[in-house]
Amino acid sequence: MCADARVHEIAPRSGVAFTLDAGDRLIVIDPRGEQVADLLAFNRHDLDEVISSGRTLDYASRIYLTTGDPLYSNRSNVLLRIVEDTVGRHDFLLTPCSADTFRIICGDADPHRGCFGNLAHALAPYGVALDRIPVAFNCFMNVPVDGATGTFTVEPPLSRAGDRITFEAEADLLIGLTACSALQSNNGSFKPIHYRIERAREAGRDSNDRSRSDAGRNASASGA
């Protein structure tokens, strides 16, 4: 049970899907600390448009994103923007954990379906097929990289109980969100994730204010 009726809980090792309208805000909360949440966003009106790790990191020239940073789509439109972040360490490099992850990396004989399977299950009713699931934005996931060798490790999240990251939708979106299922990503235990949706209309934000989005669309950057 969540004390705040507006807060939804994602049970450990599970996932959900829901929609946002442009201007809505999504607050992803780590209620107990050290728990990752994988986030996907699709253009609700055209599911071929989806968040793109490659484009977002290319345009940011950084792999660690935080307040103010946009999440671009495969068509270089801004789908989400980070508007608040109490942690400052998230991952946008690694694929959602999956049965394959647990089989290949951990040697599990009967692997859990992971965030990938949970996202696929939650998004299927909206018409999202398995092969459309890209690299997710992994809220609170802590993946330090050795700058010289490129070697990375998956370390315990830096998030503490009550930490959160807030996104503002800059398009009408279909969202997938999980409480991550990988032991290593979550410092050895599976915990819930909380989220809250702040509707633009209720918050008094003008949904016609797309100036930042337009600025994002006009941004130019060199391709990799």
Ligand SMILES: [Zn+2]
């Ligand atoms: Zn996961």
